[in-house]
Amino acid sequence: MPVRRFPEGLHPYVITHCTILLFALFLNGVSAQENRSFIHGPEPGERLDTLLRVYDSGNTASLPVSVIRGKQKGPVFTVVAGIHGYEYPPIIAVQQLMAEIDPDRLSGTLVVIPIANTPAFYGRSVFLNPQDSKNLNRVFPGDKAGSVTEQIAYRISEEIIPVSDVFLDIHAGDANEDLLPFVCYYDKRDAPQQNELARRLTAAAGFEYNVVYPYNITPDEAAEYAFKHATQQGVPSLSIEAGKLGTVQEEAVTMTREAVYRMLHEMQMYPYSGTGEKTQQQWFGKQSYIKCPQQGIFYSKVKSGDRIAKGQYLGHITDVFGNRRADITSPADGIVLYKVGTPPVNAGETLFCIGGK
Helix, strand or coil, rough: CCCCECCCCCCCCHHHHHHHHHHCCCCCCCCCCCCCCCCCCCCCCCCCEEEEECCCCEEEEEEEEEECCEEEEEEEEEEEEECCCCCCHHHHHHHHHHHHHCCHHCEEEEEEEEHHHHHHCCCCCCCCCCCCCHHHHHHCCCCCCCHHHHHHHHHHHHHHHCCCCCCEEECEEECEEEEECCCEEEEECCCCCHHHHHHHHHHHHHCEEEEEEECCCCCCCECHHHHHHHHHHHHHHEEEEECCCCCHHHHHHHHHHHHHHHHHCCCCCCCCCCCCCCCCCEEEEEEEEEECCCEEEEEEECCCCCCEECCCEEEEECCCCCCCEEEEEEEEEEEEEEEEECCEEEECCEEEEEEEC
C-alpha cells in the first residue's frame, strides 16, 4: 500500500500541526462525531505514518500513529498497543496487522498506535515509563503541561479517542503476570447503545473467557485507564488481554491478531473468513482482588485459569530469610484471571484477580 511518513525530527510547532493534518479528510464525510473539520490526510487506499513528539523539562518521547484509510467509507476503528511497554504479544500482533491490512478491502479507517509507551518499550521497563516513573495506564486523561507520560495520555485523550468510533486497547501479562487470555469491557448501563456494541465486539473476538467490569466513576472523575477513559467519553471501548510473563507467545499473538480481524468483520469494515469453530464462551461479571500484605518472596502453585474455591489456600509469602510471614487464601469462588507469577512481591500489589459469575 502507499505509505507516507512525516519526518521524525520536526519542531514541536510543526508536530502539533501534523496532528491536525493526520486525521483530515480521511473519512470522506463519515465521522464518529458530527461537525468534524479536517483539512488534510491520507487519500483513499493510503497509509499515513507519523511520530508525535512530547517534551517535558528533561525528556523527549514519541507517540507513533498510523492511519490506514480504506477505499470505502466506514467507521473509525482505533487499536492501541504497548501502553505497557513490556507487554510484547499485543505489540507484535499489531505489527502483523499493519503489514497485512489491505486498504482496498477496508471500509472506513483504521487508526493504529503500535507502541504507545516507546520509552518503556525500549527501556524494557515493567509498567512504568523510565523517564518519569509514571504508569501510562494510571494517568488518563493526562496533562498537556505534565511529564512525558501525562502528555502521551493527553494526546491520546484529546486527539485519538474523539475521532474514534471504536477504541480497542490491547494488553498482556507484564513481566511478572501470569494471565488467562480474555476480552473485557466496562458495563456503562446509562449508555445502552455504546454498551451493546462493546459487548457485541467482545463476543465477536472469539475468546473463551470474557470479563465485564463495573463502571462506577462520575463524568468528571479521572478514569486513569485508557479504555475506561474512552468509555467515559462515550466511545464504545474494550480491551484484549493475551500473553504473559513478559515474553512473546506466538499463540497469544495469533489470538490477538485474529480477534482484531473478527471485530473489524463484525463492524463490516474488513472481510475475514478465518472464524473457525464457535467457542463456548464464559462470561464473568464479578472480580475479587487479593492484595499483597507485605513485601517478600511469593510461593504459589496456582496458575491462571485454575478454578478455585472460597477459603482455598493459594500460596504464602516469606521474608528474605525464608521465614513464613503470610498465607494467602481465596475470598471467593471463581477462576484465576491473572496473578503474580514471579517470586518478588511488594505490599499493596495485586497478587490475584479472581473472576466470578
